[in-house]
Amino acid sequence: xxxTYNPYDNMLQVLELxxxxxxxxxxxxxxxxxPERELKVAIQVVMDNxxxxxxxxxxxxxxxxxxxxxxxxxxxxxVDTDEVKALAAxxxxxxxxxxxxxxxxxxxxxxxxxxxxxxELERLxxxxxxxxxxxxxxxxxxxxxxxxxxxxxMAWIMDTYSMLKGYAVxxxxxxxSIEIGGSLGRAKATGRGVSIVTGELLKYLNMPEKGARIVxxxxxxxxxxxxxxxxxxxxxxxxxxxxxxxxxxxxxxxxPAIHDYMSANNRSxxxxxxxxxxxxxxxxxxxRDCDVLIPCAMENQITGPIADSVRAKxxxxxxxxxxxxxxDEILNKKGVIILPDILSNAGGVVVSYFEWVxxxxxxxxxxxxxxxxxxxxxxxxxxQVADIVKEHNVSFRIAAYMLAIDKxxxxxxxxxxxx
Ligand code: NAD
Numbered sequence: 001x002x003x004t005y006n007p008y009d010n011m012l013q014v015l016e017l018x019x020x021x022x023x024x025x026x027x028x029x030x031x032x033x034x035p036e037r038e039l040k041v042a043i044q045v046v047m048d049n050x051x052x053x054x055x056x057x058x059x060x061x062x063x064x065x066x067x068x069x070x071x072x073x074x075x076x077x078x079v080d081t082d083e084v085k086a087l088a089a090x091x092x093x094x095x096x097x098x099x100x101x102x103x104x105x106x107x108x109x110x111x112x113x114x115x116x117x118x119x120e121l122e123r124l125x126x127x128x129x130x131x132x133x134x135x136x137x138x139x140x141x142x143x144x145x146x147x148x149x150x151x152x153x154m155a156w157i158m159d160t161y162s163m164l165k166g167y168a169v170x171x172x173x174x175x176x177s178i179e180i181g182g183s184l185g186r187a188k189a190t191g192r193g194v195s196i197v198t199g200e201l202l203k204y205l206n207m208p209e210k211g212a213r214i215v216x217x218x219x220x221x222x223x224x225x226x227x228x229x230x231x232x233x234x235x236x237x238x239x240x241x242x243x244x245x246x247x248x249x250x251x252x253x254x255x256p257a258i259h260d261y262m263s264a265n266n267r268s269x270x271x272x273x274x275x276x277x278x279x280x281x282x283x284x285x286x287x288r289d290c291d292v293l294i295p296c297a298m299e300n301q302i303t304g305p306i307a308d309s310v311r312a313k314x315x316x317x318x319x320x321x322x323x324x325x326x327x328d329e330i331l332n333k334k335g336v337i338i339l340p341d342i343l344s345n346a347g348g349v350v351v352s353y354f355e356w357v358x359x360x361x362x363x364x365x366x367x368x369x370x371x372x373x374x375x376x377x378x379x380x381x382x383x384q385v386a387d388i389v390k391e392h393n394v395s396f397r398i399a400a401y402m403l404a405i406d407k408x409x410x411x412x413x414x415x416x417x418x419x
Pocket of ligand 1: 147190241319
């Protein structure tokens with residue numbers, strides 16, 4: 001990244017604050033500061049024109065204290081080790097907050113996938129899978145989709161892993177297509193979870209459960225589903241954005257029409273127009289007056305200078321790490337309530353867990369059962385975090401970290417140190 005922001009330092013600072021609030025001695029949470037394993041690989045790809053190119057890939061396993069490592073794989077040209085380490089640690093905390101029997105991991109390839117042909121992308125994915133193969137597997141570390149990866153990429157990973165093992169291993173990844181062992185409800189799970197906790201927060205604050213004015217940054221998997229579900233629940237989505245910029249209408253946007261436009265326009269908002277819709281920058285979008293701001297794009301979006309100008313009452317973090325520590329402090333002082341990523345966007349990993357359970361048990365669940373169980377878990381986790389907020393008079397972020405760190409420290413104590 002071009003600036004000095006380091007997401008891993010960001011994570012360490014929050015960890016420290018939460019551990020202090022818990023009154024944990026240093027030696028009981030020190031282990032959380034160090035990822036268990038970091039793998040960096042060179043991925044050699046024969047391009048369509050016959051040239052050979054190298055790409056850097058990463059897999060970081062932050063913790064397996066509470067179970068196998070779990071976390072997505074992203075393809076992005078600006079990714080680096082510290083970003084992947086931070087994302088892996090957030091997965092550890094997230095799985096602990098929603099009480100899944102998982103640790104945390106994350107993977108990435110430094111690449112702009114839009115510059116690759118379909119064939120090049122497949123060869124890159126299969127070669128990357130081979131490179132990380134010794135450390136992944138249904139009992140060890142289970143990848144999933146993240147930014148710029150999808151069900152097709154997961155299918156290539158599953159197929160490569162299975163071919164090399166000699167038998168089908170659907171449980172090696174989650175976020176797969178239904179036809180090869182994916183779970184009903186997985187594609188929409190993260191956005192569904194974000195919409196559930198947004199509803200819980202409005203209730204908790206005695207705000208109306210309909211009609212909130214909402215801004216969603218990012219209209220990909222997470223943002224697109226979140227905007228749709230909140231729109232269907234009777235809220236007014238006044239702003240959305242993607243990499244092409246922001247689209248704003250104080251009277252409310254027509255979210256189904258926007259999805260239709262994106263479907264016909266290669267999933268991009270570029271060029272979208274409608275009566276009353278103003279085209280603004282992403283930065284402006286984050287600072288428009290609204291009840292709830294839901295960042296669903298990338299990390300490091302709400303920085304100090306932006307936080308100064310934020311006019312939202314509530315922020316629900318759909319993306320991982322969208323708010324810097326500096327911004328968090330400013331927003332807390334301004335009285336803006338922030339639901340942290342490790343709680344708000346945990347719906348994806350919850351249904352990934354359901355997918356993995358179905359794979360290893362070789363059975364399938366109905367979609368209603370999946371959505372209902374997801375709802376129960378998100379509401380229960382929100383309630384547990386909210387109880388810590390009240391009891392310790394801390395922010396939702398610190399409370400969620402306290403819940404996670406407490407579980408991790410207890411698990412570590414019970415397991416002890418090998419040898
Ligand atoms: P995605 O690739 O489907 O969508 C990302 C969206 O953000 C796109 O609309 C893109 O145009 C937009 N975007 C990218 N950079 C932007 C910028 N600078 N300003 C505005 N918009 C920008 O990705 P996704 O799967 O929706 O993931 C989004 C975030 O949510 C990431 O932080 C990811 O780690 C996190 N997350 C995803 C899942 C999941 O299940 N997909 C689960 C938990 C967390």
